[in-house]
Structures are given as structure tokens and as C-alpha cells.
Amino acid sequence: MSLDIILSILEENWPSYLRGAYMTLVIAIISTIIGALIGLFIGVMHTIPHRKKSMKSVILKVFNFILTVYVEIFRGTPMIVQAMVVFYGLAAYGLELDRFVAALVVVGLNTGAYMAEYVRGGIASIDKGQYEAAEAIGMSHFQTMIHVILPQVFRNILPATGNQFIMNIKDSAVLSVISVTELFFTTKSIAGANFRFAESYIITCVIYLIMTLTATFLLRYIERKMDGKNAYKVEQKQSI
Amino acid sequence: MEKVIEIKHLNKSFGNNEVLRDVNFSVSKGEVVCLIGSSGSGKSTLLRCINLLETPTAGEIIYNGDNILDDQHDIKQYRTHLGMVFQQFNLFDNHNVLSNCVIGQQKVLKRSKEEAKRNAINYLSVVGMEKYVNAKPRQLSGGQKQRVAIARALSMDPEVMLFDEPTSALDPEMVGEVLKVMRKLADEGRTMLIVTHEMEFAREVSDRVVFMDKGVIVEEGPPAQVLVNPTQERTKEFLKRTLK
Ligand SMILES: Nc1ncnc2c1ncn2[C@@H]1O[C@H](COP(=O)(O)OP(=O)(O)O)[C@@H](O)[C@H]1O
Ligand SMILES: [Mg+2]
Numbered sequence: 224m225s226l227d228i229i230l231s232i233l234e235e236n237w238p239s240y241l242r243g244a245y246m247t248l249v250i251a252i253i254s255t256i257i258g259a260l261i262g263l264f265i266g267v268m269h270t271i272p273h274r275k276k277s278m279k280s281v282i283l284k285v286f287n288f289i290l291t292v293y294v295e296i297f298r299g300t301p302m303i304v305q306a307m308v309v310f311y312g313l314a315a316y317g318l319e320l321d322r323f324v325a326a327l328v329v330v331g332l333n334t335g336a337y338m339a340e341y342v343r344g345g346i347a348s349i350d351k352g353q354y355e356a357a358e359a360i361g362m363s364h365f366q367t368m369i370h371v372i373l374p375q376v377f378r379n380i381l382p383a384t385g386n387q388f389i390m391n392i393k394d395s396a397v398l399s400v401i402s403v404t405e406l407f408f409t410t411k412s413i414a415g416a417n418f419r420f421a422e423s424y425i426i427t428c429v430i431y432l433i434m435t436l437t438a439t440f441l442l443r444y445i446e447r448k449m450d451g452k453n454a455y456k457v458e459q460k461q462s463i
Numbered sequence: 464m465e466k467v468i469e470i471k472h473l474n475k476s477f478g479n480n481e482v483l484r485d486v487n488f489s490v491s492k493g494e495v496v497c498l499i500g501s502s503g504s505g506k507s508t509l510l511r512c513i514n515l516l517e518t519p520t521a522g523e524i525i526y527n528g529d530n531i532l533d534d535q536h537d538i539k540q541y542r543t544h545l546g547m548v549f550q551q552f553n554l555f556d557n558h559n560v561l562s563n564c565v566i567g568q569q570k571v572l573k574r575s576k577e578e579a580k581r582n583a584i585n586y587l588s589v590v591g592m593e594k595y596v597n598a599k600p601r602q603l604s605g606g607q608k609q610r611v612a613i614a615r616a617l618s619m620d621p622e623v624m625l626f627d628e629p630t631s632a633l634d635p636e637m638v639g640e641v642l643k644v645m646r647k648l649a650d651e652g653r654t655m656l657i658v659t660h661e662m663e664f665a666r667e668v669s670d671r672v673v674f675m676d677k678g679v680i681v682e683e684g685p686p687a688q689v690l691v692n693p694t695q696e697r698t699k700e701f702l703k704r705t706l707k
Pocket of ligand 2: 628
């Protein structure tokens with residue numbers, strides 16, 4: 224094992240590595256967004272007010288039950304198995320998903336199952352007084368969610384979303400079982416051709432690290448930006 | 464006098480815990496009414512029933528002649544006529560001071576941004592917080608938060624202001640600044656219903672004092688009567704305990 228070999232592998236295969244890394248990133252980004260949206264949707268569904276024993280409450284109960292089943296299934300099974308079931312299982316019923324689409328479905332639904340819990344926790348962590356204050360000035364549940372609760376939930380779940388994104392960068396490697404041409408799958412092809420397994424994968428390792436460290440760094444930056452300045456300016460004149 | 468809010472035979476239970484029993488009372492235009500009573504007697508519940516944060520179990524709430532417990536009644540519209548100030552301030556943490564006072568006007572009353580801002584600044588000046596428009600709630604002291612909360616409620620131009628122990632969560636040195644603002648509002652002739660433990664304040668500002676105990680109104684009348692020469696045994700006991 225030597226640096227020369229690594230460099231020569233890089234020289235020969237860098238476009239493939241780049242394409243693989245690009246695919247990994249695209250899958251991680253899109254599926255994290257999908258997952259966050261699913262999580263927000265589920266979290267908000269749980270907050271919709273309803274009177275006991277009304278029609279609305281029955282519909283909501285059934286709906287929330289289905290959502291809970293989804294969350295438990297995706298949290299309780301390995302993603303590698305989910306990938307096989309979604310891709311080959313659906314194909315058996317005549318629904319042939321594109322591999323890339325299947326990848327987004329699997330990672331997105333998986334992320335959503337975790338995000339649902341974070342969002343629910345994020346909403347629950349906001350003091351009930353703010354809902355009441357919003358209610359007391361006549362805001363609707365929807366307005367309260369949009370203008371008061373969710374902006375705070377976004378901030379609360381940002382670290383968890385970032386973690387999930389980093390997990391998705393790494394865990395998307397399991398998608399190689401359905402031949403999605405992400406970074407790990409690409410490396411397998413490269414190593415399979417040059418038989419330099421250690422060197423080929425060391426490169427991959429470094430690429431993953433660059434991606435995850437950059438993500439961590441960006442996240443911290445965004446969090447700091449969102450928190451804003453700690454000081455405020457006292458207005459001298461009565462103007463805005 | 465013209466009654467703004469009239470409550471008839473109001474009952475409220477949580478499960479089988481009867482918190483309010485046959486409460487009858489009213490607030491007239493321009494009147495300042497202080498609601499006193501020991502902790503757990505149902506004062507907050509009564510206030511929360513009035514703006515429907517709690518749904519009464521039975522009874523009527525008449526606002527300017529309409530029973531707002533009718534199914535047809537537009538609750539959100541009704542709530543804009545009541546300004547509520549909470550013990551715990553309950554400011555919107557993601558909004559700055561100005562925005563706390565603007566958001567409701569914009570979203571609920573559909574006022575233009577300019578109009579809402581002008582109105583907000585006006586009321587922030589009334590409570591002495593106009594210099595802090597850019598501050599976030601977490602950067603303010605308790606007394607400042609409560610004053611912003613009062614400005615937020617005033618910004619909706621409500622007909623009645625409801626206060627639920629507005630100074631109980633404050634450090635003693637901040638109680639004064641909030642009471643001062645409330646005194647100012649009372650002097651302006653605003654209709655106010657105030658739950659408070661500040662007896663001195665109640666005696667000075669209120670037109671009428673209502674004493675509640677265990678979910679019923681025991682005694683009501685001018686402060687000089689209820690707070691100085693109460694007729695009911697329970698009122699006397701309560702005053703003896705609190706004025707000690
Ligand atoms: N949401 C609730 N669920 C059950 N019981 C409640 C609720 N809110 C208040 N209570 C009960 O109602 C009674 C009156 O409470 P409250 O109106 O807060 O009294 P006060 O404001 O006079 O201290 C108390 O016994 C309290 O435990
Ligand atoms: Mg109370």
C-alpha cells in the first residue's frame with residue numbers, strides 16, 4: 224500500500240469518484256429534504272385540535288395510526304432490507320421504480336420516520352403559553368403553526384436534521400445493494416477492476432469524510448446565523 | 464351602564480372537578496373590575512372561559528348582546544375584542560418586540576404592515592418599550608416582557624383587557640413598572656378585568672372588586688366595601704390572611 228498507488232488510482236478514476244460522490248450527495252440532500260417535510264407533516268398532524276368523538280377526531284385518529292405504523296416499520300427495520308423490499312418487492316407487483324427514485328423513496332421515508340419524532344419533540348418543547356397567546360389574539364391553529372410554532376421548531380430540529388443529513392451521506396452506501404451508482408457502489412466497480420481494494424477504499428473514505436465534515440461545518444455556521452446577534456440596539460429616536 | 468360582558472350561570476368542570484359553579488357577573492363599559500381570591504378558587508378558569516381558552520360546561524357569555532357560546536358565533540373575531548395578558552407573558556419567542564405587536568394585527572385584523580407598525584409603536588410608547596422594538600423576548604427582563612405583552616394585547620384595539628395575575632411572576636422590583644402601566648390604562652377609561660393579589664392596587668384602581676372562593680362569587684362591590692368592610696365571613700378570612 225503506498226501513496227503512489229493511491230495517486231495513480233485517483234488519476235485514472237477521479238471522474239468516477241466524483242460522479243459517485245455527487246450521486247451520494249444528491250441522494251442525501253433530496254432525501255433529507257423529503258424526510259424533513261414528512262416529519263413536519265406528521266408532527267403537525269398530531270397537533271390539529273379536535274373535539275372528542277367528532278368525525279374529524281375519528282379521521283385524525285385513523286390517519287395518525289397509519290402514520291405511527293409507518294414510523295415504527297421504518298425505524299424498526301434495517302435500511303438495507305427496506306431498499307430490497309421497495310425495489311424488488313414493488314417490481315414483483317409490476318411497479319418498476321427507477322433505481323435513483325427507489326433510493327430517494329427509501330432514504331426519504333427512512334429519514335421521515337426519524338424526523339417525525341424530532342418534530343413532535345420540537346413542537347412539544349415549545350411552551351404551551353405561546354399557543355394560548357396566539358389563540359387569545361384570534362389567530363387560527365394554522366396561523367399559529369406558521370408564524371409562531373414552526374419557526375421555533377425549525378431552529379430546534381436543525382441539529383437533528385443536520386445529523387440525519389450526515390447519516391444519509393454515510394448510510395446511502397447500502398443502496399449499492401440495488402445498484403444505485405453512489406460513491407460506495409462506484410468504488411466497488413473501481414476496486415473490482417484494479418484489485419487494489421485497500422487503496423481504492425481509502426480514497427472513498429477520505430471523500431466521505433470531506434463530505435461529512437463540510438456538512439458539520441456548514442451546519443454550525445447556519446445555526447450561529449439563525450441565532451443572530453446576542454445584543455440588540457436600543458432605538459434612540461422613536462422610529463423604525 | 465352599558466354591559467360589555469355579561470356572564471350568566473356559568474359552570475366549568477374538569478372531569479368531575481367542579482371549578483366554577485353558577486357564576487353570574489358582568490363588566491360594564493369603562494369599568495375596572497378586580498377579581499380576588501385564594502389560589503385555586505377558579506379565577507384563571509373564569510378569565511379563560513371568558514375568552515374561550517376553556518370551554519364552559521354550561522351557561523352563557525353575552526358580549527355586547529350576543530351569546531358567544533352559540534355554535535354560529537365567530538370565536539376568532541370575538542377574541543380580537545378581548546386583550547389577554549398572562550402571568551407568564553407568553554411572548555412569541557421567535558418575534559422581536561415590534562413583531563410581537565404587529566403579527567396579530569396583520570394576520571387576524573388584516574391591517575397593512577404600515578398601519579400595524581404605527582399602531583404597535585404607539586402602544587409600545589404607552590408601556591414605555593418603544594426603544595426596544597428590535598429586542599427579542601429572551602433579551603428582556605420580566606417587567607419589560609410583561610409590558611410588551613400588554614402592548615401586544617392593546618395593539619389589537621380590544622374593547623376589554625383581561626389580566627391574569629400580570630405581576631405574580633415578576634421579581635418584586637419589577638412589579639411597580641407593570642402596575643404603573645395598568646394604572647395609566649385604567650385612568651384612560653379602559654374596560655379592564657384584572658385577577659390580582661395586589662390588594663393596594665385593587666383598592667386604588669378598581670370600580671368594583673369581586674371576591675371568589677371555591678368556584679363561586681362570594682361577594683362583590685366597591686373596593687371600599689369589599690376590601691375594607693366585607694360582609695361575608697369568607698371574605699374577611701381571606702383578607703385577614705392576605706393583608707397580614
Ligand atoms: N386544565 C385543567 N385541568 C384540570 N383541572 C384544572 C385545569 N385548570 C385548572 N384546574 C383546576 O381548577 C381549579 C381552579 O384553578 P384556577 O382557575 O387556576 O384557580 P386560580 O386562578 O384562582 O388560582 C384548581 O383546582 C385547578 O386544579
Ligand atoms: Mg390563576
